Amino acid sequence: MRRARLFRASKTRIPVQRQIGIVAMAAMDERTADEYEKMMEKEPMPSPEEVVNFLQNKIPNFQEVLTEALKQFADEYITGAKRLMAEAKAGSAVSV
Numbered sequence: 782m783r784r785a786r787l788f789r790a791s792k793t794r795i796p797v798q799r800q801i802g803i804v805a806m807a808a809m810d811e812r813t814a815d816e817y818e819k820m821m822e823k824e825p826m827p828s829p830e831e832v833v834n835f836l837q838n839k840i841p842n843f844q845e846v847l848t849e850a851l852k853q854f855a856d857e858y859i860t861g862a863k864r865l866m867a868e869a870k871a872g873s874a875v876s877v
Contacts, residue, residue, distance in 0.1 A: 797854050798829070804850035805836050813839045
């Protein structure tokens with residue numbers, strides 16, 4: 782049971798991090814975006830803490846950017862879940 786929760790948490794974390802990166806990149810000037818890309822290309826990849834520190838230091842309104850990214854992800858996640866539930870319901874109605 783615990784393993785399943787951890788797996789679900791990690792499956793959700795990656796898309797959330799991706800959404801944060803996309804929204805953060807849109808809020809960056811070209812120089813900062815170049816710095817961010819170079820940082821993300823490093824091996825090993827920077828820790829989540831390093832990424833957050835970078836974003837907080839480079840984006841003046843980072844809290845607002847983060848809030849928007851999380852809101853967008855939540856909206857997309859909920860919309861997708863509702864669509865899947867509707868499709869499943871429609872599929873079960875057809876097979877009966």
